[in-house]
Amino acid sequence: MRFLVVDDSATMRRIVVNSLQRVGFTEVVEAADGAEALEKLSGIDFLITDWNMPKVSGAELTRAVRARDDCRSLPIIMVTARSVRDDILTAMEAGVDSYVVKPFTPQVLREKIDAVLASRAAA
Amino acid sequence: MPTSRIAEVLYDSETVLRLVDSELEELRDDPADGHPLAVLLAVMQRANAEIACVLRVLHDGRDALGEVPLRELRDAADKLTEVSTATETAAHRIMDGLDRAQGMLDTLDRLADEPTVDGAIEEATLRARLRDELFQIVGALQFQDITSQQLGHAAKILGDVGRRVHATTSLLGGSCTEAEGVVAEGTPVFAESASIRDVGERQAAADALFWAERGRKTAC
Numbered sequence: 001m002r003f004l005v006v007d008d009s010a011t012m013r014r015i016v017v018n019s020l021q022r023v024g025f026t027e028v029v030e031a032a033d034g035a036e037a038l039e040k041l042s043g044i045d046f047l048i049t050d051w052n053m054p055k056v057s058g059a060e061l062t063r064a065v066r067a068r069d070d071c072r073s074l075p076i077i078m079v080t081a082r083s084v085r086d087d088i089l090t091a092m093e094a095g096v097d098s099y100v101v102k103p104f105t106p107q108v109l110r111e112k113i114d115a116v117l118a119s120r121a122a123a
Numbered sequence: 124m125p126t127s128r129i130a131e132v133l134y135d136s137e138t139v140l141r142l143v144d145s146e147l148e149e150l151r152d153d154p155a156d157g158h159p160l161a162v163l164l165a166v167m168q169r170a171n172a173e174i175a176c177v178l179r180v181l182h183d184g185r186d187a188l189g190e191v192p193l194r195e196l197r198d199a200a201d202k203l204t205e206v207s208t209a210t211e212t213a214a215h216r217i218m219d220g221l222d223r224a225q226g227m228l229d230t231l232d233r234l235a236d237e238p239t240v241d242g243a244i245e246e247a248t249l250r251a252r253l254r255d256e257l258f259q260i261v262g263a264l265q266f267q268d269i270t271s272q273q274l275g276h277a278a279k280i281l282g283d284v285g286r287r288v289h290a291t292t293s294l295l296g297g298s299c300t301e302a303e304g305v306v307a308e309g310t311p312v313f314a315e316s317a318s319i320r321d322v323g324e325r326q327a328a329a330d331a332l333f334w335a336e337r338g339r340k341t342a343c
Contacts, residue, residue, distance in 0.1 A: 008312065012268045018261050052272065052312045081272055081317035083325040088332050099333055101326045103265035103319055106258065108326060 002027040006037040006061065007050040007079075012102075016048060016079065019106040023113075034061035041071050046113070051080035051091070059094045066095040075116045079104060133185070136178055143171055184294045196284065199277040206270045206277075209319045213266035220260040227253045266319060275313030 003025055007013045010032075017028045029044065031037035034056025037049065047065065051058035058078055065071050078091045079100040088099055097119070098112040147168055227249050234242040234249075318325075 007268075009268045009271065011264060015261060015265055018258070022258055052314050054312050081269055081314040083329055084316050085332060087314075087316070088329050089336065092333065092336055099329050101322055101329055102317070103262070103269060103322055104326070105262060 001025055001045045002029065002043055003046045003048060004029045004031060004037060004040055004044040005048050006031045006034065006053070006058065008033050008053040009050070012050065012079075016109070019109050020048075022106055023110045025113075034058065034064070037061055038064055041065065041068075041074075044071070044074065046116075047074055047076045048079055048109075049076065051078060051082050051087070059090055062091070062094040062096055073120075075120060077109075077112050077116065079109070133178065133182060136174075140171065140175055140178070143167070147171065180294060184291045195280045199280040202273040202277045205318065205320070206273050209266045209270050209273075212319065213263050216263040217260050220256050220263070224253055224256045224260075227256070269317050269319050272313035272317035276315055276317070279313070 003020055005013055005016045005020070005028055007016065013030050013032075017030065020026075020028055025046075029040055031040050033053040034049070037047070038056065038061065041047075047061075049058040049061055056064070058080065062076055062078070065074055065076065076096045077098045077100060078096040079102060080087070080091075081102040083101045091099055097116045100109055100112055147164065231246060231249055231253075234246045
């Protein structure tokens with residue numbers, strides 16, 4: 001399974017990539033913002049994105065992905081420091097499949113990935 | 124001086140000036156050339172114009188400064204305090220993890236010096252724990268992302284205050300060079316709610332809301 005990790009913080013990208021590799025997902029592509037992510041979507045099976053990023057935010061990226069025919073059903077998890085009610089509702093409306101609050105533990109990230117994959121398999 | 128008091132003084136001053144202006148108009152209606160009263164009238168008119176000008180500058184200065192965002196300044200102070208706490212907490216977690224990892228390495232060295240069957244099992248267990256420990260240390264580094272967003276928030280508030288002070292300084296005819304220096308360039312990207320506090324509770328609340336909304340949409 002090929003992941004795309006999008007975060008403007010290089011430290012956070014390394015932590016997310018490290019967490020994914022730790023739980024067995026070794027194929028990971030990185031992008032520093034939503035605009036770069038949109039160029040790297042080809043061949044991606046799972047998208048993990050931050051929210052607050054320059055150029056194209058995580059919410060805008062999610063809307064753009066959902067609007068594309070070739071990746072409309074791509075699993076997306078938002079990993080963000082935003083945790084107020086309106087933010088979560090906005091992310092849901094944009095089309096994310098799950099929501100992880102920073103700072104996260106690898107266990108939480110793994111649980112969300114498993115839940116999204118199980119939900120897709122059941123659908 | 125409190126904002127309400129400043130407004131009161133400005134209002135009173137303007138009222139008095141209007142009265143003075145009115146009195147001067149009446150005197151002007153009956154000028155007597157060369158009369159000392161005419162000279163006094165001219166002086167008072169100039170004084171009146173200058174005071175009115177000063178009041179206008181004060182008015183504009185107050186508008187430029189606006190309502191000082193005290194709540195936001197308190198938020199900025201809170202963010203900076205949390206940055207300090209988060210940094211210290213992360214440093215302690217990392218140091219504690221490194222201490223535990225060091226202890227495991229010492230035990231692994233001892234086991235390598237005295238190989239036994241039980242030792243081999245303990246060694247395998249210790250290696251797994253050591254990997255976990257190192258992984259936890261990597262996770263603790265997330266504080267960098269959170270604190271950078273908190274600093275971005277504080278920088279934005281200070282930038283706003285800097286711009287207001289800059290505008291006020293310009294109106295009052297002061298040097299703007301130093302004021303320009305405090306205005307941050309560019310817009311930092313940050314989440315106002317970024318925090319390392321209560322992350323378990325915030326994740327649980329996010330999950331609950333997420334599933335409740337999803338259930339509601341499915342029902343519809």
